[in-house]
Every structure is written in structure tokens, then in C-alpha cells.
Amino acid sequence: MLRQGIQRSCTSLAANSTKTSSLSPRSSPSSSLALRTMSTTPNNNFKPWPKPMVESHGDYRAEAYLEDHIGGNLYSKQHTLPRLPIPSINETLAKLLPTALPLAQSEEEKKTLLRAVEEFEQGPAGELQRRLAEKKEGEMKNSSWLQFWWNTLGYLQVRDPVVVNVSYFFHFSDDGTLPQTPPAKKSLGVLRAASLLYSTAQFRQLVGTGELPHEVIGRKEPKTPLCSAAYKYMFNACRVPRKDEDTYRIYDPSLNSHVIVACGGKFYSFDFVKKENGEPLPLEVIEERLQKCVELSKNSTNGPSLPMLGYLTSDDRDKCAEAREELLRIGGTKMEAALQVLESGAVMICLDENESPVSKKQSSEIFWTGSLTSGHNRWFDKSIQLICTNNGKAGMNGEHSMMDGMPVVGFCDFITKRPYGEVAAQSNSKGANAGGYESADQNVTDIFGDCAAELTSPGSNVATHVSETKSNFDKLISAHELQVQSFQGYGSNAIKKMGYSPDAFVQMAMQLATYRLWDEQGGTYEATQVRPFLHGRTETTRTVSPASEAFIKTMGLRPKRDEADGSKRTEKLELLREAVKSHAKYIGAAAKAMGVDRHLLGLALSVKDGEASPPLFSDPLYIRSKTWRVSTSHLTHPRFDSWGYGEVTPNGVGLAYSIHPNNCMFCITALREHDWPERLSHLLEEALLEMQTLNE
Numbered sequence: 001m002l003r004q005g006i007q008r009s010c011t012s013l014a015a016n017s018t019k020t021s022s023l024s025p026r027s028s029p030s031s032s033l034a035l036r037t038m039s040t041t042p043n044n045n046f047k048p049w050p051k052p053m054v055e056s057h058g059d060y061r062a063e064a065y066l067e068d069h070i071g072g073n074l075y076s077k078q079h080t081l082p083r084l085p086i087p088s089i090n091e092t093l094a095k096l097l098p099t100a101l102p103l104a105q106s107e108e109e110k111k112t113l114l115r116a117v118e119e120f121e122q123g124p125a126g127e128l129q130r131r132l133a134e135k136k137e138g139e140m141k142n143s144s145w146l147q148f149w150w151n152t153l154g155y156l157q158v159r160d161p162v163v164v165n166v167s168y169f170f171h172f173s174d175d176g177t178l179p180q181t182p183p184a185k186k187s188l189g190v191l192r193a194a195s196l197l198y199s200t201a202q203f204r205q206l207v208g209t210g211e212l213p214h215e216v217i218g219r220k221e222p223k224t225p226l227c228s229a230a231y232k233y234m235f236n237a238c239r240v241p242r243k244d245e246d247t248y249r250i251y252d253p254s255l256n257s258h259v260i261v262a263c264g265g266k267f268y269s270f271d272f273v274k275k276e277n278g279e280p281l282p283l284e285v286i287e288e289r290l291q292k293c294v295e296l297s298k299n300s301t302n303g304p305s306l307p308m309l310g311y312l313t314s315d316d317r318d319k320c321a322e323a324r325e326e327l328l329r330i331g332g333t334k335m336e337a338a339l340q341v342l343e344s345g346a347v348m349i350c351l352d353e354n355e356s357p358v359s360k361k362q363s364s365e366i367f368w369t370g371s372l373t374s375g376h377n378r379w380f381d382k383s384i385q386l387i388c389t390n391n392g393k394a395g396m397n398g399e400h401s402m403m404d405g406m407p408v409v410g411f412c413d414f415i416t417k418r419p420y421g422e423v424a425a426q427s428n429s430k431g432a433n434a435g436g437y438e439s440a441d442q443n444v445t446d447i448f449g450d451c452a453a454e455l456t457s458p459g460s461n462v463a464t465h466v467s468e469t470k471s472n473f474d475k476l477i478s479a480h481e482l483q484v485q486s487f488q489g490y491g492s493n494a495i496k497k498m499g500y501s502p503d504a505f506v507q508m509a510m511q512l513a514t515y516r517l518w519d520e521q522g523g524t525y526e527a528t529q530v531r532p533f534l535h536g537r538t539e540t541t542r543t544v545s546p547a548s549e550a551f552i553k554t555m556g557l558r559p560k561r562d563e564a565d566g567s568k569r570t571e572k573l574e575l576l577r578e579a580v581k582s583h584a585k586y587i588g589a590a591a592k593a594m595g596v597d598r599h600l601l602g603l604a605l606s607v608k609d610g611e612a613s614p615p616l617f618s619d620p621l622y623i624r625s626k627t628w629r630v631s632t633s634h635l636t637h638p639r640f641d642s643w644g645y646g647e648v649t650p651n652g653v654g655l656a657y658s659i660h661p662n663n664c665m666f667c668i669t670a671l672r673e674h675d676w677p678e679r680l681s682h683l684l685e686e687a688l689l690e691m692q693t694l695n696e
Contacts (some may be wrong), residue, residue: 072210177421188392522629
């Protein structure tokens with residue numbers, strides 16, 4: 001699920017661009033700051049890793065040994081999972097044409113694509129298929145043939161900012177057990193953050209010990225297990241900007257008991273779990289330490305004012321790498337230690353004490369990017385950022401490179417299941433109090449505090465980097481628009497009673513709405529997970545089909561209001577049923593890794609240097625069919641009010657959606673210059689109401 005950086009870049013991928021970085025992990029710093037937070041004494045409940053830190057270059061195989069080392073139920077099925085299949089050429093081309101031909105702008109375009117497909121099938125396809133099969137059974141015999149290409153070409157090598165282009169967000173429902181008025185000197189955001197951190201510690205312990213049950217899908221026994229590889233990159237993890245290709249660092253949880261807190265654009269660290277067993281500290285202790293971060297962030301008397309370093313993670317990746325190099329140049333071993341503390345923190349808590357959003361739109365903008373008012377209070381490379389506002393709103397921002405969204409959904413389900421009141425009761429029931437632990441004054445550390453003199457010295461260019469990246473961030477955020485549609489007309493219960501698959505039904509509503517927005521159908525992507533396969537991530541479900549084309553064109557560019565005409569009503573209903581059926585069939589194939597896009601990508605990447613690329617891959621209609629003007633993903637959770645991501649092509653929209661029993665939610669993103677989100681929000685409501693009328 002969720003969106004993939006490769007959607008933006010796969011039209012220009014080069015077959016020879018799969019090299020890994022030669023950078024090696026940095027040596028352990030000698031700073032007292034790092035030694036305090038990165039303990040040399042392992043936590044008894046976690047099995048110490050062979051190395052204190054592992055630097056990933058995008059190949060799941062390189063870190064797979066940790067799964068055997070950690071063990072437990074979480075990783076118990078890894079060696080029995082099937083491997084990602086390669087469809088036959090005939091199957092793929094047969095599925096491709098129906099999804100591409102409806103997008104043709106002339107008969108000549110159709111003929112040209114048909115000719116290109118025929119020439120490809122009769123020409124180079126066989127040899128490219130042989131090479132791909134050889135790769136699967138040879139080099140990638142213990143993995144997915146796709147994963148290393150996907151992780152590097154689709155994420156770590158992509159130079160676009162992760163903000164908007166890669167990261168995604170969840171907006172959690174309000175916590176009704178928070179006090180109606182906050183206690184003295186503490187915001188509701190501090191209370192909410194403490195509660196989420198307490199539960200995070202418990203989930204992290206399950207993951208770090210391997211005791212978390214592995215995920216399964218299916219209604220019948222035996223259920224199908226899912227790949228657990230992504231969980232290694234969830235906690236104590238951080239993407240690291242590098243020239244040309246980033247890396248991803250994961251740290252031994254047994255040596256790192258601290259969390260990172262961003263507040264007022266400054267970054268702090270404190271222990272949030274007991275070092276001897278990894279269990280959460282009392283809620284009262286966590287609250288006090290969070291409040292200490294708030295107080296420190298408002299204290300401007302302690303030395304020189306630091307630049308807003310969080311902006312340095314929001315820009316073009318090469319610029320982020322240059323900024324990191326400047327930090328290390330000017331800060332030396334102290335900066336290296338500080339960055340290691342930040343990277344190795346379990347998660348990051350962003351206390352947006354300056355924010356009090358009310359609407360879903362306001363909250364979503366903050367959780368997605370930080371908006372223009374809180375973007376400085378992020379470190380976008382952290383794997384997970386939990387964000388809490390002054391009035392108790394909460395959400396999550398996820399870095400997408402090595403981990404798709406479904407494992408994170410499981411984490412967020414766990415930490416939102418028990419509200420503040422229940423967490424407080426559980427913490428109190430353990431009989432612990434703040435008296436037996438270090439005070440907040442003793443335990444909370446300003447991560448970059450020891451580097452202040454170097455950061456602000458005459459020879460430092462850090463302030464210049466921050467100024468430039470802030471300017472670019474402001475331009476990026478100002479160029480985008482977000483809209484949330486909370487459709488209250490009906491939801492999955494009513495759709496099921498009509499006799500449809502809720503997901504496929506809503507996909508047809510989105511096809512109709514975007515058709516009316518643009519006066520034409522656009523290439524549409526629905527993310528479908530393929531984690532039943534070892535190291536599987538996602539496959540594309542293509543929504544465009546002859547059936548969806550027939551339905552939307554019969555419905556028209558504007559409502560015809562002709563439902564009273566029995567024959568016209570019957571025709572539209574039959575077309576809707578056929579379109580829904582067609583989509584459900586495709587998504588079923590995609591879930592078995594039998595879509596077309598990953599296979600065709602693999603064939604394209606199998607073309608060797610110096611060889612001519614098959615004309616099919618440059619055919620205008622083929623390219624249009626995989627230019628995702630409508631990038632969709634479905635996630636429904638009872639405690640998520642909204643969620644979303646950015647568009648994947650400049651002339652398209654990001655369209656995240658949820659289908660609850662009695663309502664639907666859509667989060668729409670696009671470039672502001674188009675003025676699309678508000679109009680599309682109206683058109684979605686119009687389409688859903690019109691489709692309901694058809695079925696009455």
C-alpha cells in the first residue's frame with residue numbers, strides 16, 4: 001500500500017544503475033553524550049546484535065541474518081515464504097493492452113501500441129524474460145528478484161525531497177480520555193505524546209524480541225503468513241543522506257533506550273524505557289521528561305541560538321548530503337556523536353506546541369509536511385515521527401524507503417488502541433512513581449547543545465545551508481494543496497448491500513470524478529501489497545479498463561439526471577457492475593504478484609548497456625498508461641481520521657481513501673497551480689451520490 005518513489009522515476013530508469021554505496025559504518029564516537037544514550041550494557045530482554053549498528057544499502061538479504069538472530073514468532077515464517085513469481089510474457093501483455101488502449105488519443109496511437117506489443121512479443125521479450133528468470137534463480141535466489149532494484153532505484157537513489165514525494169502520514173482520532181482542560185504547565189500534546197510513547201515502548205519490545213506474532217491474511221485456515229522483513233527498519237532507524245544514493249541505518253535496540261523529541265526546532269534525547277528490561281518507564285516520568293523538553297525549547301539564554309537543523313532533511317537528497325557533510329566537517333566527533341544519538345533513537349516525538357488544529361484538513365497539513373509553521377520541527381529521515389499538537393491532536397509521519405505502510409499500521413493500531421486514561425491506569429497499577437528514576441533535569445539532553453559553538457562559528461556554512469533548504473522547503477509546501485473530503489452519505493455497509501466490493505465501487509467513483517475533473521480518463525494506480533512473498537512490497541492494480549471506460553463515458557462529464565428512465569438506469573447499472581467486477585479481478589491477480597507493471601519494469605531493467613531499448617518502452621501510449629495521474633491507496637482504520645501522501649506526477653493527484661461502515665474519507669493532494677483538490681472533493685461526493693441513486 002501507500003505510495004512509491006519509483007512511480008515518479010520508473011519511466012527513466014537505467015538498467016545499469018543498481019550499484020550500492022561503498023560507504024562503511026562510521027566508527028563509534030567517544031562523546032560522553034553518545035556513551036550515555038548508546039549503552040555498552042545490553043538490555044536483558046533484547047538479544048544483543050552482532051554489531052551495534054548496521055548500515056543498509058537497500059538489499060534486504062544483507063540484513064536477513066538479523067531475523068535469524070532475533071528469532072521469535074515474528075520471523076518464524078521467513079524461510080518458508082514463497083518467492084515473488086515472474087508472470088509469462090503472454091499473461092502480462094494480455095493484461096497490459098486493456099489498461100492502456102482506453103487512454104489512446106487517436107486510432108493511430110492504438111495501432112502503434114498494438115504493433116509495438118506484437119514486435120516486443122515476437123522479438124526481444126523472450127531473451128529479456130530469460131535474463132530475468134536467470135536473475136531470479138541465480139543472483140536473487142534467496143530473495144525477491146525485484147526488491148533490490150525497487151529499494152535503490154525507487155527510493156535510495158531518488159534525489160527528490162522525501163517530503164511530499166516519499167513520506168506519508170496518518171492522522172489519529174482524538175483521545176476522549178484526555179482532560180477537558182490541560183493540567184498546569186502541561187499541554188494536552190505532552191499528555192498525548194507520553195501515552196503514545198508508553199505504548200510504543202511495549203510494541204518496540206515485541207518487535208525487538210521477535211515476540212510479536214507474524215502477520216497473516218485470509219479468512220480461511222490455514223491463513224497466509226506475510227513477510228516480516230520490514231520490521232527491522234521500524235525502530236532505532238534513520239535514513240542517511242548520501243551523494244547519489246542514500247543509506248539506511250538500524251541500531252541495536254538493546255543498546256538504545258532513548259527517544260528523540262523535537263520541540264521548537266530543537267532536538268532532545270531522554271530514556272523512555274527501563275534499561276534492564278526494555279519496559280516503559282512510568283507515565284509520570286515520561287510526561288516530566290517531555291515537559292522538560294518543552295521548557296528547554298523556550299529557554300533562549302543557554303548559549304548561542306542554533307540554526308533550525310531539521311530543515312536540512314527536507315531538501316533534494318544531494319543537498320541534504322552536502323549539509324550533513326558540512327555538519328560533520330564543522331562539528332567533528334561531537335557532531336558525529338550527536339547525529340548518532342538522533343539516528344539511534346527509538347522513534348521521534350514532535351511536540352508542535354505552537355499548533356492547535358481543529359479540522360481534518362488543518363491536522364493533515366501538519367502531519368504530512370509540518371506546513372509552513374512547523375516544518376522546522378521535523379527530522380524527515382527518521383523512520384517514524386509521532387506528532388502531537390498543543391491541543392492533543394496526534395498523527396504519524398513515516399519515511400518510506402525500506403518499509404511500506406502496513407507494518408506501520410499495525411504499530412499505530414497498537415499505540416492508539418489504549419487511550420491516555422487506560423495507559424495512566426496501567427502505569428499506576430504497576431506501583432512505580434517518578435521518585436525512583438533520574439529527574440528530567442538529569443536525563444534530558446540537548447542533542448546538538450555541545451555543538452553550538454561550532455555550528456555558529458565564523459567558519460561554519462551550516463546557517464547558509466539551513467537558509468537555502470528552508471527557502472526550498474517553503475516553496476515546495478506553498479506549491480502544494482491538500483483537501484480532505486469526509487463523505488457522510490454512506491459507507492461499506494451500504495455498498496455491500498448494493499452487492500459490490502466496497503473498494504472496487506469506490507475506485508469507480510474516483511474514475512468518474514477524475515474523468516469529470518479532466519474531461520478525460522487518466523492512468524490510475526492502486527497499491528496492492530504482495531507481502532505473502534519473501535521480501536515482497538507492492539504491485540500495481542490498474543483501474544483503467546474497457547469496463548471502467550464504458551461506465552464513466554456513459555455516466556457523462558456531468559450528471560444527466562436520467563435515472564428515472566428505466567432502460568438508461570439498467571444500462572448504467574450493468575456497466576457499473578461490469579467495471580467493479582473487472583477491477584476486483586485485476587486486484588486479485590495483483591495480490592498474487594501477477595500484475596503487469598513490476599514485470600515490465602524487470603524486463604526493461606534487463607536490457608544491457610549498449611543494447612537498444614525495445615520500442616514498446618518508449619511508446620507514448622504505453623508511457624501514458626503508467627503515468628499515474630491518479631495515485632490511489634486504500635487504508636481503513638477505525639482510529640484514523642485521515643491519512644495521505646503526495647501526487648506522483650506533476651499533472652496528477654494523490655488520492656488516499658478510507659471506506660468506513662457508514663462514511664468514506666478521501667485525502668486529495670496536488671500542485672496548487674491546478675486548483676484541483678477542492679473541485680475533485682466535490683466531484684467525488686457528486687459521483688458517490690449519483691451511484692447511490694442508480695442503486696436505489
